[in-house]
Amino acid sequence: MNYNWNWSIFFDQSPEGTGTYADMLLSGLYWTIVTALCAWAIAFTLGSVIGVLRTLPSKTANAIGTTYVEIFRNVPLLVQMFLWYFVLPEMLPRGLGDAVKQMPDAPFYTAVVCLGFFTASRVAEQVRAGIQALPRGQRMAATAMGFTTAQTYRYVLLPNAYRIILPPMTSEFLNNLKNTSVALTIGLLELTGRARSMQEFSFQVFEAFTAATLLYVAINLVVVVCASLLERAVTIPGQR
Amino acid sequence: MLSNFDFSVVLTSLPYLFGTGMVFTLSLTAMAAAGGVILGTLLAMARLSGIPGVWHLAKGYVELCRSLPLVLVIFWFYFLVPYIGAYAVGSTTPIQVGAFPSALITFTAFEAAYFAEIMRAGIQSVPKGQTGAAQALGMNYWQTMSNVVLPQAFRNMLPLLLTQTIVLFQDTSLVYVLSLTDFMGAASKVAQRDGRLVEMYIFAALVYFAICFAASFLVRRLQRRVAIIR
Amino acid sequence: MQFVNARRGLAAALGLSLAVAPLAAGAEDLTGTLKKVKDSGAITIGYRDSSVPFSYLGGDEKPVGYAMDICYKIADAVKTKLGLPKIDVKLNPVTSATRIPLMANGTIDLECGSTTNNADRQKQVGFTNSHFLTATRFVSKKSSNLHTIEDLKGKTVVSTSGTTNIRQINEANTEKKLGLTILPAKDHAEAFLMVETGRAVAFVMDDVLLASLVASSKDPGAYEISKEALSKPEPYGIMLRKDDAPFKAVADEATAKLYTSPEGKALYDKWFTQPIPPRNINLNLPMSDEMKKQFTKPIDSPDPAAY
Numbered sequence: 147m148n149y150n151w152n153w154s155i156f157f158d159q160s161p162e163g164t165g166t167y168a169d170m171l172l173s174g175l176y177w178t179i180v181t182a183l184c185a186w187a188i189a190f191t192l193g194s195v196i197g198v199l200r201t202l203p204s205k206t207a208n209a210i211g212t213t214y215v216e217i218f219r220n221v222p223l224l225v226q227m228f229l230w231y232f233v234l235p236e237m238l239p240r241g242l243g244d245a246v247k248q249m250p251d252a253p254f255y256t257a258v259v260c261l262g263f264f265t266a267s268r269v270a271e272q273v274r275a276g277i278q279a280l281p282r283g284q285r286m287a288a289t290a291m292g293f294t295t296a297q298t299y300r301y302v303l304l305p306n307a308y309r310i311i312l313p314p315m316t317s318e319f320l321n322n323l324k325n326t327s328v329a330l331t332i333g334l335l336e337l338t339g340r341a342r343s344m345q346e347f348s349f350q351v352f353e354a355f356t357a358a359t360l361l362y363v364a365i366n367l368v369v370v371v372c373a374s375l376l377e378r379a380v381t382i383p384g385q386r
Numbered sequence: 387m388l389s390n391f392d393f394s395v396v397l398t399s400l401p402y403l404f405g406t407g408m409v410f411t412l413s414l415t416a417m418a419a420a421g422g423v424i425l426g427t428l429l430a431m432a433r434l435s436g437i438p439g440v441w442h443l444a445k446g447y448v449e450l451c452r453s454l455p456l457v458l459v460i461f462w463f464y465f466l467v468p469y470i471g472a473y474a475v476g477s478t479t480p481i482q483v484g485a486f487p488s489a490l491i492t493f494t495a496f497e498a499a500y501f502a503e504i505m506r507a508g509i510q511s512v513p514k515g516q517t518g519a520a521q522a523l524g525m526n527y528w529q530t531m532s533n534v535v536l537p538q539a540f541r542n543m544l545p546l547l548l549t550q551t552i553v554l555f556q557d558t559s560l561v562y563v564l565s566l567t568d569f570m571g572a573a574s575k576v577a578q579r580d581g582r583l584v585e586m587y588i589f590a591a592l593v594y595f596a597i598c599f600a601a602s603f604l605v606r607r608l609q610r611r612v613a614i615i616r
Numbered sequence: 617m618q619f620v621n622a623r624r625g626l627a628a629a630l631g632l633s634l635a636v637a638p639l640a641a642g643a644e645d646l647t648g649t650l651k652k653v654k655d656s657g658a659i660t661i662g663y664r665d666s667s668v669p670f671s672y673l674g675g676d677e678k679p680v681g682y683a684m685d686i687c688y689k690i691a692d693a694v695k696t697k698l699g700l701p702k703i704d705v706k707l708n709p710v711t712s713a714t715r716i717p718l719m720a721n722g723t724i725d726l727e728c729g730s731t732t733n734n735a736d737r738q739k740q741v742g743f744t745n746s747h748f749l750t751a752t753r754f755v756s757k758k759s760s761n762l763h764t765i766e767d768l769k770g771k772t773v774v775s776t777s778g779t780t781n782i783r784q785i786n787e788a789n790t791e792k793k794l795g796l797t798i799l800p801a802k803d804h805a806e807a808f809l810m811v812e813t814g815r816a817v818a819f820v821m822d823d824v825l826l827a828s829l830v831a832s833s834k835d836p837g838a839y840e841i842s843k844e845a846l847s848k849p850e851p852y853g854i855m856l857r858k859d860d861a862p863f864k865a866v867a868d869e870a871t872a873k874l875y876t877s878p879e880g881k882a883l884y885d886k887w888f889t890q891p892i893p894p895r896n897i898n899l900n901l902p903m904s905d906e907m908k909k910q911f912t913k914p915i916d917s918p919d920p921a922a923y
Contacts (some may be wrong), residue, residue, distance in 0.1 A: 149469065161783050163790025220598035222556035224570060225591045229778050232583045232813065243886060247814040250772070250797065268489035311909070320453070327455035331563065333799035333810075338458045343800060347776040351465050351717050358458055402677045464714065468721040480722040482652070482660065484709050488723070563711040564666055565803065567677075575665055575673060578805035579894070581812065581834050 155350045167344050174340030175361050183258050188262025193269025198299060200274045223328050230260040230308040231332040257329035261323035265322045272314050276307030309380055316373040395582045396589045407572030409548040415556050418493035419551045426501025430509055451499030456560055463492035464564055485566050497554050508539030552601050555607045633890050648860035649725050653694055657836045658704035661687050662715055662724035666805035668828035669887040671729040675894035679707060682887035686747055687728035693870035711803055713778030716740055719855055726856055732780045733853035733918045743853030744867040745914035749906050749923055751824040752846040754838050764844050765828060772797040772818035774807045784846045785820040831897050848920040875911045
């Protein structure tokens, strides 16, 4: 392959003047992680609520939950990103729209909200599956003990459901982390975006992408290890 | 702002959006899904083969693809494929690979990792006794696989394979980052040229929604039918 | 990236037919891109979505423009040089960020757009005779009252990723401690949109592209282009692969012939002083003295001082 490898490029100063190319990639990694965590906070909370809605006896609650999941699951993330970034501010009243646009770090907030809502639809499906996987007797037993619906979910169904769905939730979390890269299209300076800028400035395409690849693999490993530790920590002794 | 809407821009660009963009998206989806399922099945078989080296390699490939964002993989392949091609045919200069073949290779290779996981579950869903029975009848590995295991694995996994294909259909929109003219690329080119973002992006969202919703509805119906058979 | 040896072994790359059939007489003397074109009968041109009026999507979403016309001339010259009855011109979209890797990896043979020819890029790719000269400035809304680079202090600006301009604004940002937030956009239209929709206060780009974007915007009167420039007028060149002298010679000869003939002047006028598609806007940019000089005696130097 006739390509001039230059691995020491990472120690060269980037033209942004804020440090070396390695610093540039690490700042990308930082934004990837921060965006993923903030988006996950929204996805987990909202997804749990929607998932629960879909298991409630109420028809209205079901319909709301189903509609949400269908809408957010059937539109590509990139399109959703553009809707939040370019379309939403135009739909708001002028003053508010302008304020939204001029927010510092607008791509970051947009990415967090967009990813949060997108991933919530996936989390909701997992939560629903988890609750439905529980033996029906659990809900009945809780009702028989005089628990309200809220108490049934809080003390009986959800604690069990979350334990069951921990492995699929880990992969949803990883998907969420990877999906932050779509936000480069709205100008978020995350890891893939930084690798791309590094390639543009230095012309060392493959070094930049190799480094980004290794960083992604590394965060994946960290997440997988943390998830298995968490799984061990929350296992109910004697169950399964 | 609603008074400013001008949906005529959507109307006049329909031939471009569908004739060029949607054709690109659909052919990319169909071909990448077909290629991905084949490659994915081979990967799944390799991973279940238990042959040292082979299954490690298959596992490594699947895990690597699954830990990388598609956007990064798209960049990787667009720039790398001509060099791989040159290496494959022993040329000293990179060979020319057009935008569509390059995107096709990217999506086939990437989605194969996801299809592989589905097919692995599918192969494992076929009871062991059947493999044993096939071997007792004197079938070799390939005969057992192609006549007994894989047909059932495909049937059991069909809904999941189709759902993954819908995901693939949505994912193809990411070729936007390369400025290729898929449906989303076409929509954004018109949107930017005419300054009609709101109309074009809403329209694109509606089209994607309609297609994916209808497709996933059909998959669910199919799932119910497959479930009865089992 | 560099093609250390572009001189051999291409036959295998271009398909089995060539590997088995002996090459046509004379083909052995050809190297690099010329050989590739001869063998495949096709040349691939990289075009841009929104580099008005150099290379952009016209009314029917087909790429048109000043640089595209020049490239078709080069393709013609290649055809004549190779003595082929016809050659197939393939088109491949590129962005500022993808054009250099795609040139290096052989996806495109000629890049026809608004690529600045500078010494840095000469290490990666080659350029034929320059076809335009332009300086880096910024466009902003008149209402935001921004005239100098200092005025941008602390604000959000946008530029197109992969351009010399984003590099210059980054350098200016560090040098003058402006505290800018610099958004990278995929293409010029997207970047201009950021200013139009208020996502960024200014778009830093080559002034000619800014002028075209303003002229084709919904309300051209609402924007102003800074008087202050971030760079000297820099040359644009049609990009080709590095170290491919025979191909460059054909391109240089074809462009020199075009620029010095009345046809060159007419071509310039067609795109810069007459209404252009898709909306019949007239950019009104008569030829500058530097450009007149360039069209009398075309050069391919990356040095702005040479013009």
